Amino acid sequence: MNKPFKHQSRRTFLKQTAGLSAGFAIGAETLVHAADFDNNLSKFSLPLGVYASYEKADLLKQYGCSYIEESVGGFLIPKDGDMQYAKNLQQLKDDKFPIRSYVILLPGQLKTLGPDANHEAILQRTDLALKRAQECGSKYIVFGSGASRIIPEGFDRDKAKAQHIELSKKMAPLAEKYGVKIALEPLNRGETNFINSLAEGVEIIDAVNSPSFQLLCDIFHMSKEDESADQIVKFGKHIVHCHIAEKKDRTPPGVAGDDFRPYLSALKKIKYKGGLSIECFVYQDFDSQSKKGIEVLQRQISEV
Structure with missing residues (x-):
């Protein structure tokens, strides 16, 4: 009831x-x-830096950079010798603004391949550069050095590739010893005729087979080679560092107005957490253009 x-x-x-x-x-x-x-957890952000002399450290810090990128010959192995390196190291300790990575490992006269290959000298230089990078608390040395890896006319391409792999296999244990990764950089064909795409870079990396020898993704060089952003996704597991600049004249973001969002979206897709450095060699006005470049990158990153 x-x-x-x-x-x-x-x-x-x-x-x-x-x-x-x-x-x-x-x-x-x-x-x-x-x-x-x-949403906050899913927001994409990257540590941003600029390739410049360490004298620009205070300025770049004000612009919101997380680090600076220097060169091996400018900071680690300067022309003025050990005394200058000691001064550089002291400045780094005083300013406490990190150098994440170094470009231009090898001068053009040190050949990785061809009849004039000089692996012994390259390994000596690499060992010193890695040792000093460790002393500076840096994480990466970029292995681009396009002039050093040009295959001479008439030289067998397969032999050149084997030479480069042989050298790279000897460089990797040095990187492991010092806890600094070597980031192999594919370059556009206007700078060298060997390793011009991420895929070609990964062929070398797979042959070396070392966690200390990995890949750099340079969006400028990818653009020059019409290499799609999909390649970043395809080879993302190897990418440890990135460079960026506008396609036409290698200007910083914001000069010509290049849209980098397809490439930035690909980096987001692979959950990339490494650095992204503006790497330009000529500025009309470094201070204003580097500042705008960082602002443009921050905005485009926030939009992907």
Whole structure:
């Protein structure tokens, strides 16, 4: 037998519904906060840097850079010798603005391949550069050095590739010893005729088979070679460092107005967490153009 319906006072009804409403409101608010938290976690950001002399460290720090990128010959093995390196190291310790990586490992006269290959001299230089990079607390040395790896006309390409792999296999244990990764950089064909794409870089990396010998993704060189952003996704597991500049004149972001978002989206897709350095060699005005370049990159990164 069903129990008779018990009449509920208006006051009781209002109290109960108010409690339910409050519960729904609190639950909704919790969901909103949870969604905001998830969105914040999913926001894509990267440590940004600029290739420049360390003299620009204070300025780049003001612009929102996380680090600076220097050169091996400018900072680690300067022309003025050990005394100058000691001064550079002291400045780094005083300013406490990190150098994440170094470009231009080899001068053009030190050949990695061809009849004039000089692996012994290259290994000596690489060992010193890696040792000093460790002393500086740096993580990467970029192995681009396009002039050193040009295959001479008439020289067998397979032999040249074997020479480069042989050298790279000897460089990798040095990198492992010092805890500094070597980032192999594919370059456009205007600079060298060997290793011109991420795919060609990965062929060398697979042959070396060392976690200390990995890949650099340079969006400028990729653009010059019409290499699609999909290649970043394909070879993302090897990418440890990135460079960027505009395609036409290698200007910093914001000069010609290049849209880097397809490449940045690919980096986001692979959950890339490494550095992204503006690498330009000629500025009309370094201070203003580097500042704008960082601002443009920050905006485009926020839009992917």
